[in-house]
Amino acid sequence: MLFIACGLMGGSVVADPCDDYARAVDKYIEAIRQASQKLDQAADAHQFADAVTVFTSATEELTATLRDLGPQVTTFYQSHGTASLPTCDRAQEKLVAFAPELNAIGTKFAEQAKKYISDPEVQQAFDRLRKLRFNGSDLRKCKNRDASRCAGRSSPRMG
Numbered sequence: 001m002l003f004i005a006c007g008l009m010g011g012s013v014v015a016d017p018c019d020d021y022a023r024a025v026d027k028y029i030e031a032i033r034q035a036s037q038k039l040d041q042a043a044d045a046h047q048f049a050d051a052v053t054v055f056t057s058a059t060e061e062l063t064a065t066l067r068d069l070g071p072q073v074t075t076f077y078q079s080h081g082t083a084s085l086p087t088c089d090r091a092q093e094k095l096v097a098f099a100p101e102l103n104a105i106g107t108k109f110a111e112q113a114k115k116y117i118s119d120p121e122v123q124q125a126f127d128r129l130r131k132l133r134f135n136g137s138d139l140r141k142c143k144n145r146d147a148s149r150c151a152g153r154s155s156p157r158m159g
Contacts, residue, residue, distance in 0.1 A: 017072040018087035024065045025091045029098050031058030036105045039112060045119035048112060052125035055109070059132055 031054060038051035077085060116122045 016087070017069055017076050018085050018091065020065070020069060021073060022087050022091035022094075024062055025095050028058050028062040029094070031055075031061075032098075032102060032105060036108065039105070039108060042112065045116040045122050048116045049119070049121040049125040052109065052122070052129060055105075056125065056129045056132070059129075063132065 035051050035055035035058065038047065038054055042048040042051055073088065077088070113122070113126070117126070
């Protein structure tokens, strides 16, 4: 789970891509916490699968944001030279600070999966989660402001 959180950079088609990146990070963290609450309340396989689905949907949405808007953030960084971009930087710091909680939630999913993994709905939910792919090395290129290497590559690899 941490592999998704560590390298995330995103932006927007609106004036300041960092604002949209910050909103996407906030929305992601909120949704992951909601998935954790659903997991804590899960009393059967269906509820467990629902928690996995909420987690996966949040991850898919954030990675789609990165795919669509990552090159704009790279361009935005390049246009600011060596200057800091406080909104982007704060969003990134928030995401990095969330990583331990994300790992704990992922561990909790793995531990509870043992009870429900034989259920077809749970298997389907986990299959969808496993299909997510995220190439962190491409994101490091984006963060290092190399737009020629970044454009179009910050997307998750599905399937």
